[in-house]
Amino acid sequence: MTSASAHADSGDDRPEIPTRLVVQALVREDGAVHAGELYTVAGLLGMSDQQIRLCVKRLVAEGRFTQEGRGRKATLHAVADVSGSLAPDAAYVRHAYRQDAGLAPWDGTWHLFAFAIPESRRTARDTLREHLLHLGAAPVHSGLYVTANPVAELVEARAGQLGVLATLTRLSTTDLRIGGLTDPGALAAALWPLTEIAQRYEDLAAFAGARLARLTEGPEPPDAERLTMAIELAALFTEAMEPDPLLPPQLLPEPWPGRDARRLAADCWRHLRGPRRAGGAPALRLFALYADALGPADG
8 A cells, every 4th residue: 555645735634645545535426536636636635646646556556446548637447346444334433423412321331352262373363353453342451352332243253254253252241340440431541542532533523623614604615625625534534433442421531522523524524515416427435425324323
């Protein structure tokens, strides 16, 4: 993956975005990326034409896109769904908004998972560990993980796929003690990097709030600027959400910036997408993915 990325010259709040993610984010619902649009948006993100040319060349060589034409008049066609890491996990995002709406209360139960997989199955061991971390579990000791969310079915299914289900032990308890800690909020603060996660949400809230003001208080921004905002918002939203274990609100310090950040981001997405224009180009797949993820919290 190319390491080329850029900060736009204006505004320190803009995230770093790898060049290939810009290409992936501009895939429309018909699978096309229009090079003129790509170069314009990349320029607004502070990227050079040379960076984009090299990135496109690599993506075509990898078989991820085909290309018709040359330069700014070219059209790229996605060979498969390449929305990339800017695309949200819809179920994960919906759960976050359900928590924000008070629709996913915690019953006080902790869920623990332990496994002892031999070195000969190292790949399976590492994969299961990464799966637990992805689901928001935190390591307690070597081979022991805990989460406040009921993810046992997902963990067991993955362990079964890896052929290591027999090595997995799980239990649930309302009486978790680590050292001298028993208070749920204190346990959460000790197990997860809540200060770092909160800072990411504060960055997202500041960015989304500023862009929402631009979308609602001034003249309508041109299409290229809207697309640039969408890519930046997607990058910051992903950066904030990925490390978040989505702990129940009862375990989080108050005020928790995640709720306001997600609310501002959702409002910003709705304004960025706007109404579909008759006869216009197909919408970005990115908009459809976020529309799905940001569906009604009680749905």
